[in-house]
Amino acid sequence: MDNIIEINNLHKSFNDVKAVNDLSFRVKKGELFAFLGVNGAGKSTTINIMCGWLKKDSGEVMINGFNLDKDGDKIKNLLGVVFQNSVLDSALSVYENLKSRASLYDIHGEKFISRLNELCKILDFEDLLKRPVGKLSGGQRRRIDIARAIIHKPQILILDEPTTGLDPQTRKLIWQVITDLRRSENMTVFLTTHYMEEASEADYVVIIDNGSIATEGTPLQLKNTHTGDFITLYQASEEDAQKLGLPYEKTRDGIKLSVKNTAEATELITKHPKLFVDYEITKGKMDDVFLAVTGKNLTEASK
Amino acid sequence: MKTLITLTKRNVKLFFKDKGMFFTSLITPAILLVLYATFLSNVYKDSFMSGMPQGVVISESLINGLVGGQLVSSLLAVSCITVAFCSNFLMVQDRVNGTIKDLTISPLKPTTLSVSYFIATFISTAIICFTATIICLGYLAITGWYLTFGDTLLILLDVLILTLFGTALSSVVNFFLTSQGQLSAVGTIVSAGYGFICGAYMPISSFSPALQKVVGFLPGTYGTSLLRNHTLRGVLGEMGSQGIPTSALEGVKESLDCNLYFFETQVQTSAMFIILCASFIVLLGLFVVFNIIKNKKKN
Numbered sequence: 001m002d003n004i005i006e007i008n009n010l011h012k013s014f015n016d017v018k019a020v021n022d023l024s025f026r027v028k029k030g031e032l033f034a035f036l037g038v039n040g041a042g043k044s045t046t047i048n049i050m051c052g053w054l055k056k057d058s059g060e061v062m063i064n065g066f067n068l069d070k071d072g073d074k075i076k077n078l079l080g081v082v083f084q085n086s087v088l089d090s091a092l093s094v095y096e097n098l099k100s101r102a103s104l105y106d107i108h109g110e111k112f113i114s115r116l117n118e119l120c121k122i123l124d125f126e127d128l129l130k131r132p133v134g135k136l137s138g139g140q141r142r143r144i145d146i147a148r149a150i151i152h153k154p155q156i157l158i159l160d161e162p163t164t165g166l167d168p169q170t171r172k173l174i175w176q177v178i179t180d181l182r183r184s185e186n187m188t189v190f191l192t193t194h195y196m197e198e199a200s201e202a203d204y205v206v207i208i209d210n211g212s213i214a215t216e217g218t219p220l221q222l223k224n225t226h227t228g229d230f231i232t233l234y235q236a237s238e239e240d241a242q243k244l245g246l247p248y249e250k251t252r253d254g255i256k257l258s259v260k261n262t263a264e265a266t267e268l269i270t271k272h273p274k275l276f277v278d279y280e281i282t283k284g285k286m287d288d289v290f291l292a293v294t295g296k297n298l299t300e301a302s303k
Numbered sequence: 304m305k306t307l308i309t310l311t312k313r314n315v316k317l318f319f320k321d322k323g324m325f326f327t328s329l330i331t332p333a334i335l336l337v338l339y340a341t342f343l344s345n346v347y348k349d350s351f352m353s354g355m356p357q358g359v360v361i362s363e364s365l366i367n368g369l370v371g372g373q374l375v376s377s378l379l380a381v382s383c384i385t386v387a388f389c390s391n392f393l394m395v396q397d398r399v400n401g402t403i404k405d406l407t408i409s410p411l412k413p414t415t416l417s418v419s420y421f422i423a424t425f426i427s428t429a430i431i432c433f434t435a436t437i438i439c440l441g442y443l444a445i446t447g448w449y450l451t452f453g454d455t456l457l458i459l460l461d462v463l464i465l466t467l468f469g470t471a472l473s474s475v476v477n478f479f480l481t482s483q484g485q486l487s488a489v490g491t492i493v494s495a496g497y498g499f500i501c502g503a504y505m506p507i508s509s510f511s512p513a514l515q516k517v518v519g520f521l522p523g524t525y526g527t528s529l530l531r532n533h534t535l536r537g538v539l540g541e542m543g544s545q546g547i548p549t550s551a552l553e554g555v556k557e558s559l560d561c562n563l564y565f566f567e568t569q570v571q572t573s574a575m576f577i578i579l580c581a582s583f584i585v586l587l588g589l590f591v592v593f594n595i596i597k598n599k600k601k602n
Binding site: 052074079089099101103104106108152 | 305310312313321402406407408409410411
């Protein structure tokens with residue numbers, strides 16, 4: 001797979017504060033890329049530079065082979081952004097909003113109607129076209145935000161905390177829409193989120209802290225590197241757990257043992273088969289990865 | 304061009320659909336109407352009557368035409384500026400609520416965006432002010448119509464020039480606003496203050512000599528005076544033909560700012576037109592320069 005985004009040695013300071021400090025990473029075409037960090041870690045600064053809203057101090061930003069310094073306008077045609085807070089005109093109808101935004105990409109007349117019909121089918125909002133955006137529910141508005149972001153068929157969709165503030169059902173719906181879109185429009189998704197379960201679905205994850213990369217890899221690599229495995233024993237007493245000599249935690253249903261990795265778990269099970277009658281092995285979660293790497297809890301730090 | 308038209312339509316629609324912005328723009332004209340309805344009208348009527356030489360009888364229609372002309376000129380003079388400011392606040396609101404990011408993530412040229420705000424402000428202001436002009440002319444037709452066809456056309460021209468001036472002035476001032484607080488502050492100052500400094504609430508002739516000299520430097524003052532001249536020329540002419548002495552009429556013209564002075568020199572209406580047009584061109588030039596500098600800084 002080719003790289004669609006290449007960031008090399010990016011630097012950006014605000015007075016004495018180094019917001020982005022020698023940041024380099026790659027995003028492959030078509031993948032779901034998660035860009036994580038607490039507030040102030042440098043995520044927004046990086047996105048603002050990529051989108052051309054902010055000047056970088058030094059470094060190189062290449063998007064689909066175009067250099068940001070030379071081909072800013074070409075890059076703008078490749079990007080679609082779903083902002084954390086909806087920035088559509090709440091007094092205008094969905095149709096009016098999409099029409100005005102489509103015109104920014106020189107999409108008018110028949111071309112606009114054709115694209116609008118496509119998006120209505122993909123995102124299922126035909127019945128909302130005449131309603132003012134301000135009167136839509138959170139989930140409906142998010143669908144329109146996504147429609148606006150992809151009205152010009154961008155190759156990269158930047159999702160800046162797209163599900164923050166939405167209820168679990170709507171979050172699930174929005175993610176279903178995004179997954180379908182990736183398939184149907186073959187888009188690369190660049191995601192920032194505070195929900196670790198969303199990040200764990202990503203193809204590749206970069207965690208930044210104080211403007212630099214703290215760690216990167218696939219969710220599995222990160223879990224294997226930065227967290228251990230857990231074995232939950234459902235029919236065992238606390239005395240049995242103590243015999244194993246491993247750190248454990250008593251839960252309502254049983255005992256939760258911490259092991260270094262899956263190999264250690266396998267060895268333990270083969271050594272004590274009578275103990276492991278009803279059990280479950282789970283990997284550490286992305287929350288644990290984030291905590292281990294940055295020493296901060298992403299959800300808490302963002303509040 | 305299509306993009307510019309669509310964006311301009313968006314800006315105009317947003318102004319008229321945003322009830323807060325729309326009604327805020329009408330506050331100053333509303334204050335003026337309340338002032339006239341409650342006491343200013345009677346104050347001016349009594350003032351004119353007492354200023355007339357003894358034995359001169361003026362018809363009710365003439366007095367109503369005179370006071371009506373003054374009300375209409377004041378109303379239109381402030382509306383063209385305050386409505387332009389409120390309409391142009393959309394440019395600031397787009398910055399404050401982040402919509403500007405959504406607009407500039409696209410390959411849209413910054414110039415197109417700035418021009419769309421400018422044209423939309425002009426269109427919104429013109430729609431409201433020309434509608435107000437028609438209503439005002441209707442009011443004069445009921446209370447006392449002494450306007451010639453030429454004066455009516457000149458009033459429309461005054462409104463057009465003042466609308467352009469208001470659009471350019473608001474574009475320059477609002478260019479620097481970046482927060483809701485600044486927006487509210489400017490809105491309040493313009494709504495409350497412009498009526499005074501342009502001589503709409505009280506004639507400039509009633510100001511202290513020092514203040515009269517200061518407001519002489521403000522182009523908007525000449526806009527009010529132009530409208531005064533054109534709304535009152537007919538009624539003053541009729542008064543003259545009914546035998547009111549020229550000295551008394553000159554006194555009325557002085558007191559109503561039809562005669563306006565820059566220090567000791569009387570400013571002719573043709574000069575007033577030139578001042579307003581030149582001010583518009585200078586402000587427009589400043590707006591263009593500010594945008595060029597801003598775009599260069601970005602790049």
